[in-house]
Amino acid sequence: MELSKYTNTTRLNEFILEGFSTRFDLAIVLFLFLVFIYLFTILGNTGIMFIVYHNSQLHTPMYFFICSLSFLDLCYSSDIVPKMIVDLLSEKKTISYFGCAVQLFFFCALGSSECSLFAVMAYDRHVAICNPLNYNLVMQQRTCWLLMLGVYTIGFLHSIIETCCTFSLSFCSSNILHHFACDFPPLLRISCSDTTINEFILFIFTSSIIMPATLVILVSYLSIFLAILKINFSGRKKAFSTCVSHMTSVTLFFGTGLYVYLSPRSNYSTRDGIVATFVYAVIIPMSNPVIYSIRNKEIKTALQAIFLSRVKWRI
Incomplete structure (x- = not known):
């Protein structure tokens, strides 16, 4: 696709998202895959809540x-995935x-909030x-x-600063984002302004959260x-089981996030960045309900009780 060129006097009204292949057969497969993921994300996270x-x-x-994490994941996914689904079958992905500013704001705010929530x-x-x-x-209720x-305060303050800094830049050479969503790295790459300060601010503020x-x-x-090593085997097994789910989610989320936002620009690959973003923005919100329900005895017991009560009510 030919790049859309803009002069310094032209006001940019839209961005073109080119994050995925334009082949129709692949688009159909990915469309069905994303619809399944999004429905599973909605059902899984609302089910946990x-x-x-x-x-x-x-x-x-x-x-x-855990309920708060499900709410964040649901909102996080809803900020990105519906637009991706629509774009896959759209001729012009704009x-x-x-x-773009709104999507980026909530993407950053919810992602930063989830990072703090894991801590x-x-x-x-x-x-x-x-x-x-x-x-x-x-750990009282208050x-x-x-x-x-x-x-939420940390996440939304961080997003306000980063989004305002990013959209204070000029975008006059191209409006094509080689990504499936509005994110900081692809926006900085197409800006015709000096992005040195923005990259420094992004690194500092992202580091101050991560x-x-x-x-x-x-x-x-x-x-x-260290505490688990001091308790008996049965207690040790239960303590480990309560932590495995959390560590699985943390490893996936922080591993991909660190690559996208804290890796040097010279080492940043657009393709790898798209894959990493896809993992923490699409896959993780879907997988968290599975991770926390499969590894959690209390949630499985509560789910079975609800199911049995429904069956008895119908009988």
């Missing part, structure tokens, strides 16, 4: 944070200048396993809500590991 809300035994800090969840597990006698005193307020969160997670799980 429904189960936690309707089961009083799950009204604990751990499940409050997004307005304003639409909060790690701290919650640290207190539960390393200091169980004081768990209810430390504390949980304040932590979630902090999570690095402290990573440190909290590592310290928390190191303490958990």
Whole structure:
């Protein structure tokens, strides 16, 4: 496809998204695949929230944070996937200048919030396993809500700064984004302004969220590991099972996020960036309900109880 050229005096009204192959047969397959993923994401995450809300035994800090993660994943996926699905069958894959800014704002805000939430969840597990006698005193309901307020405050403040900085740039040489969504790296690559300061700000602010969160997670799980070694085998197995789900999600999310936002620009590959973004923006929101339900005995028990009650009601 020929690049859309703009002069310095032309106002940019839209971007063209070219993240996937334009072959029709591949587009149909990917369309069906994404529809399945999105429906599974909706059902999985709303299912987790429904189960936690309707089961009083799950009204604990751990499940409050799992429910919050499901809400974030649902919103996160909904910001990206519906547009991807529509674009796959559209002849012209465009997004307005304003639409791009809105998509990027929520993409960054929700992603940053999820990053902080993973750190909060790690701290919650640290207190539960390393200091169980004081768990209810430390993780009170008010504390949980304040932590979630902090999570959203950090995420949305970060997004406001980054989005404003990015859209203060000029886009006058091309309006083609080699990506399936509006994200910082592809936008910076097509800007005709000097992006040195923007890249520095992106690195600093992203690091200020990812690095402290990573440190909290590592310290928390190191303490958990040392504490687990001191307890008996049966208790050790249960403690490990409560942490495996969280560590699986964290590894997937942080691994791909670190590559996209903190790797040097000279080492950044557009293709690899698209794959990494696809993993943390599409695959992870779908997989988290599976990870937390399969590895969680309480959620499986609650799900079975709801299913049996429905069956008995129909009989």
